[in-house]
Amino acid sequence: xxxxxxxxxxxxxxxxxxxxxxxxxxxxxxxxxxxxxxxxxxxxxxxxxxxxxxxxxxxxxxxxxxxxxxxxxxxxxxxxxxxxxxxxxxxxxxxxxxxxxxxxxxxxxxxxxx
Numbered sequence: 001x002x003x004x005x006x007x008x009x010x011x012x013x014x015x016x017x018x019x020x021x022x023x024x025x026x027x028x029x030x031x032x033x034x035x036x037x038x039x040x041x042x043x044x045x046x047x048x049x050x051x052x053x054x055x056x057x058x059x060x061x062x063x064x065x066x067x068x069x070x071x072x073x074x075x076x077x078x079x080x081x082x083x084x085x086x087x088x089x090x091x092x093x094x095x096x097x098x099x100x101x102x103x104x105x106x107x108x109x110x111x112x113x114x
Contacts, residue, residue: 003030005039012045018082025090029062033097038063041089043082044073056082058089062097066104069096 005026007019026039040061045054059073071092079085 003027003036003039005041008040008042010042010044012043018043018086021083021086025086029090029094029097032094033064033101035065036062036097037065042073043086045082053080055080056085058085060089060093062093064097064100067100069093069100071096 003026005023007014007022009018022041022043026041029039030036038061042059044057044059046057055078057073057078058071060069060071062069071089073089079088
């Protein structure tokens with residue numbers, strides 16, 4: 001199954017290479033865990049900050065069985081380089097997904113009584 005990826009741009013024009021990079025990163029996540037049912041990505045270029053320049057924020061919302069994982073588009077995943085902001089956000093999404101998978105494996109399995 002191909003992961004449906006919804007990409008939104010705020011305060012910036014969509015570009016094909018950004019969309020392609022996001023789809024590549026999402027596909028890599030799906031290869032790691034094929035039960036992701038939804039992946040929404042928002043890229044935002046807030047107004048220019050005279051001290052830090054233009055920082056791109058990336059937010060990722062993923063739906064997995066029994067829950068939702070969110071990488072917030074805050075300062076911890078912001079970068080002046082949009083490619084670095086995308087990379088950092090998807091690295092955080094991968095770590096969240098790995099943690100979620102690890103927690104699910106630790107959950108005791110109930111065995112049905114005969």
